[in-house]
Amino acid sequence: MSQLYGIQVLRALAALMVAVHHVQSDAVFLAERAGAQFSPWHLLPWTAGVDLFFVISGFIMVHSSAGLFGKRDGARLFLARRFARIVPLYWATTTLFLLVLAASPALVNSGAASFAQIAASYLFWPFPNAVGALQPVYSLGWTLNYEMLFYALFGAALLLPRALVVPAVTLALAGLVVAEAAGPLPLPFGFWGQPIVLEFAGGMAVALLRNRGLRLDGRLRWLMVAAGAALLIAAVGHAWAETPWGSLAFRGPAALLLVTAAACGKGQSAPSALVRLLARLGDASYALYLVHPFAMRAMRELFSRLAPGATGLFVILALIAAIAAALAVYRWFERPMTKTLRRVLRA
Template identity: 25%
Template sequence: MNLILDIARGIAALGVFLFHISDGLHESMPAVASIFRFGSLGVPLFFVISGYVISASADAIIRKNESANAFLKRRFLRIFPPFWYSILVVLALPYLIAAISMLKSGVYEAPLPQFLALTGGEWLQLISLTKVFLADDGDLQGQFSQVNSVYWTLAIEFQFYLLVYLALLFRRHFLLIITAVTAASLVLLAYPQALNSGLFLYFWPMFALGIGLFHVIKHDCKIDRLAVSAPAVALLLGTLLSLAYLGTLTDVLGKLFPSASLGFATVCALILWFGQPIGLQLEAAKHGGYRPVRWLIKAAAFLGVISYSVYLLHGKLFELPAMVVRQLVPITSPLNALLTVFGTLTLCAVFYIYCEKPFLSKKLQKLNEKTLGD
């Protein structure tokens, strides 16, 4: 399941990335732009994957009788240090871009980024991710947009971790607590209440899908036959891509489910469930398949490994390679977009190596190495 999850993470991160640059793709790659205008739905996919992964982590904590504090420490290190480093990168970027522009024009134009308007208190709220609770109008992204709008999801993610941590403190009632919170989130979905819009409960059903997926697989309720799973995955993926290309994806999902995000999360959970036998085939092909296939699988897996770094930085960092690429390739050429994306992913990989990987647990580092190894 690890390989499938890594590939899914990579797809989610790339989807959000292409969503944020989709306006610039209309001339060079209109079909891609049409599909990835729905790329923000990568966020619900991230929440489903997180629900699965954190459930697996909590299950291991309980089986090994480890402390809840060990769980929280690992999750804190997973989220916050790379997040703080990414803030430093984002703060430096406007000045770096201005300096590079000066090399061409000979004139240094001092940038006036929006984050200069933040007060000390607002910075404290931002770096602690508590700024999400100030979104009285429901605009969670807006609370972080002066620095990097994607940070709002980290605030939701860490609230999820805290809830699991509290459940681990009372581990005899772990499943009861998770079930009760899930029920409360469904009641809130059916009967909306005037709660703070930055509260994790609004997003819990998507995490719950991942939690349910973990328990379904744990108790051997899985699809074993490739002949069954491959057509099911192809059908679901084909339907999603077709609806995205036609521009009706969110409309259709919004009619079938309480929200388009929850609908997409549900379909993704089904794809991950059906896709287990495919994951085994990909694992085998990664080791013994044709060389181009091995490279493709490893590239997809590597994108998943660095997906957090990609997610943190893509919306700001892409401006650097874009500056260079547009001097070499017309913006109307598909090569312009491809080189810009590749350049951004390369910079994100460097960030992963120096600013994210050192804070991963040794177990996760070994797991990533195994995913990418021969």
């Protein structure tokens, strides 16, 4: 399967958006320590990187698993491959977080976790923390609790005839959202029934359109990119855009436009050096998402001792450190571990 460079670039940008969101919080901490000020950049709603990830995930599951539709062993192969791809790095970062928490709770700004929360975190099960927030021990894992729901539904749907796979998953996701809107539902269904899960369905729809031959002219694609960016910019500072349904109304269509533009281009022109570089970072986007807080917090501790007022330099070097750490983790842990597990699981 040829690499979809546009999708890989979007994966890199999505992870970078989340990293930019978090690095600014650390910059504010440093500024306050130095008695200075740091004004966060509100050019984009940086957490919309998660919305991009969800639409991309929906797209990739259909596009990359097309050969499993209607296959007798399709469901097992799909779930085994997802396990090999997602679980090792998340369990490793969760374990590292718990070790840091035990050694220095102040360093991670987190209270002690109960055994039940820890177990639920490793099992990707939505569970309230000590203050009632539905977050795992390593809080970034909240998105993976949604991803695992999507994978479970998709894997189960692969037992159905080919034509019913995407409709069945879409119906299940929509049913959860409608039931929660009419509810509220008890946990974990209330968590799974949030509107953001519909972004998986949007991504699946883009993949179906592409697989059925949808190809867009370059000028139209750039217009879609501009429209997607405009929607994201419009969401900045908009109170309703921060609510679950408002987020879906602004960020969901923006992500759909960007993913469609990236996935449905004509021709196979050679990518530029910049695109190849970003695509390489896209390969490591999962590592960047999970690893960047550790690299940034290490840089924050260094700057707090040496130059707490140099927030601009901190932001640049912390992002560089996060990218370097992600590339290293991808090369020496994530990729070989995924290959090893796929062999063990015969997937």
